[in-house]
Amino acid sequence: MGKFCKCNGRLLCMCLLPFMMTGHLLVYILVTIFVTISYAPPKIPVHFIAPGSTANSAKMPPHPLNPFWNLRLIDTALWNRLQHGCDRLYNPILRGNASGMPQQSKTKLLSAGCMSDCTSEAVLDTKENEVKSMSDQMRAFVSSMHCREYPYIINQPGLCYSNETLDSPLLLMAIKSQLGNFENRQAIRETWGRSGHVSGEFNVKGGLVRTVFLLGKQESKPNSKLHVLLDNESRKYGDILLWDFKDTFFNLTLKDVLFWRWFEQYCPKAIFVFKGDDDVFVRTDALVDYLNKQWEEHSLWLHYTNETDKGMDLFMGEVINYASPNRDPSTKYFIPQSFYQGAYPAYAGGGGVVYSGSLALRLKHVSEQVSLFPIDDVYLGMCLRKLGVAPSHHPGFLTFDLPFMQRGNPCAYKSVLLVHRRNPREMIALWKHLRNLRMRC
Structure with a gap:
């Protein structure tokens, strides 16, 4: 009789084993789902500020929304427009090999403020209303910002x-x-x-x-x-x-x-x-x-x-x-x-x-x-x-x-x-x- 009970107990364990394994697996899946839902990645400080943000709080600096070096053209500001053209012209995929640059590309670089030519007056991509609205020191800077070579x-x-x-x-x-x-x-x-x-x-x-x-x-x-x-x-x-x-x-x-x-x-x-x-x-x-x-x-x-x-x-x-x-x-x-x-x-x-x-x-x-x-x-x-x-x-x-x-x-x-x-x-x-x-x- 004892031997029979022992056999039945072993049989019962073998029968219950799949259910126990399935239960453990279900608990593991539920815990994993709960951790995934509740996990929030750490906030990494972003060292950039959104374009166009001018409002400043006394307690908190402007919150960054977009990266600083944005390839999107901001055509309402002179420097952004010049740098956008400069980035594109210096892009190795768009421009290819830098050696043997054609004169047309050099002219574009100069107009973008990326090359220095102090012997001639460069025509920067400026709008007349832009320059008129600037201060005297800013107008003086804009008039010579294409020049980087001085003896x-x-x-x-x-x-x-x-x-x-x-x-x-x-x-x-x-x-x-x-x-x-x-x-x-x-x-x-x-x-x-x-x-x-x-x-x-x-x-x-x-x-x-x-x-x-x-x-x-x-x-x-x-x-x-x-x-x-x-x-x-x-x-x-x-x-x-x-x-x-x-x-x-x-x-x-x-x-x-x-x-x-x-x-x-x-x-x-x-x-x-x-x-x-x-x-x-x-x-x-x-x-x-x-x-x-x-x-x-x-x-x-x-x-x-x-x-x-x-x-x-x-x-x-x-x-x-x-x-x-x-x-x-x-x-x-x-x-x-x-x-x-x-x-x-x-x-x-x-x-x-x-x-x-x-x-x-x-x-x-x-x-x-x-x-x-x-x-x-x-x-x-x-x-x-x-x-x-x-x-x-x-x-x-x-x-x-x-x-x-x-x-x-x-x-x-x-x-x-x-x-x-x-x-x-x-x-x-x-x-x-x-x-x-x-x-x-």
């Missing part, structure tokens, strides 16, 4: 490789200045922008630093001796680059474009580039330490990957996202809708940025495919977006300065690499106060 008045071809050393600079500091800012340049030479070997903050490893000042021509009074003084300054220090274009706020973009061309020809082996204004203060020793660490990590990465020809795409500063054009006609940053519609890509504040030398060479070439824009730091963001390189935010770049109550405290600068808005007297005082900062704080 040197003062050049420094041997700045990076002098008789003292043939070593490539670890850091080339390119400072945007103006003709009359003699005191700013001298304060920089005596403090954070001093050329030569700079020791790191911990005196472990330093690097060769070279400094050059970027200038354009300025209108001066007939009896002004500014150009004579600048010529004397250049002969004494050998760090002035002066081009034959009018130095205005909207032409600051030209300084980037012309500097990249100079860099490619005269200083292509510099490992890093600092580009900034002549009213910032940089803790150069701390910056040298940081860059040495970045370069060592990049070299190790090249060693382990065997990608010896891979450049370094470092670009860092105080990154600004979700920015829209300034539509206030009373400000110098005013960009009318007739010139540009949409929002800005991610960019770093123009007070000061650092990028690798290899990226500087890539920026030079890609800038030929991006129509000039009158705000220089935004234009840099446009070129980076075209390259597919995202600017990195570094909290040590304070282009909007420290809180007012902390500016007089040397220890507040311990983690700072750059602060903006310092006059020559403040630069010199700050340089003295920040010596041996690590020992004091």
Whole structure:
């Protein structure tokens, strides 16, 4: 009898097994469906802003709806129209091989603002009503935005490789200045922008630093001796680059474009580039330490990957996202809708940025495919977006300065690499106060 029960129990188990397996499968299917329905993918921050958005909330920036580099033609704004034509003409599928470009295509590139021809007056794709509605400085910019080639008045071809050393600079500091800012340049030479070997903050490893000042021509009074003084300054220090274009706020973009061309020809082996204004203060020793660490990590990465020809795409500063054009006609940053519609890509504040030398060479070439824009730091963001390189935010770049109550405290600068808005007297005082900062704080 016991044996019979044992057999019946085994038979019962075999009979129930398919039902149990089916039940488990049904539970698994129901759980999977429930998880799929309830799952919401994480929201990835989009670094672009919808074209045409001008409203700005005090609490929240405009919400992006479309990508920045949109192939859709926005024909109501001059820059968008020019860039649309430039993108199509530089599209390798549409244009084919770049060599042997027919004259008709060159004319189209010129009219799209993608080629430079300063010997003749280019006819940009402008509408008469568009130009008339623009401000004086915008009209002046539009009239010459096709021109990217200006001759040197003062050049420094041997700045990076002098008789003292043939070593490539670890850091080339390119400072945007103006003709009359003699005191700013001298304060920089005596403090954070001093050329030569700079020791790191911990005196472990330093690097060769070279400094050059970027200038354009300025209108001066007939009896002004500014150009004579600048010529004397250049002969004494050998760090002035002066081009034959009018130095205005909207032409600051030209300084980037012309500097990249100079860099490619005269200083292509510099490992890093600092580009900034002549009213910032940089803790150069701390910056040298940081860059040495970045370069060592990049070299190790090249060693382990065997990608010896891979450049370094470092670009860092105080990154600004979700920015829209300034539509206030009373400000110098005013960009009318007739010139540009949409929002800005991610960019770093123009007070000061650092990028690798290899990226500087890539920026030079890609800038030929991006129509000039009158705000220089935004234009840099446009070129980076075209390259597919995202600017990195570094909290040590304070282009909007420290809180007012902390500016007089040397220890507040311990983690700072750059602060903006310092006059020559403040630069010199700050340089003295920040010596041996690590020992004091």
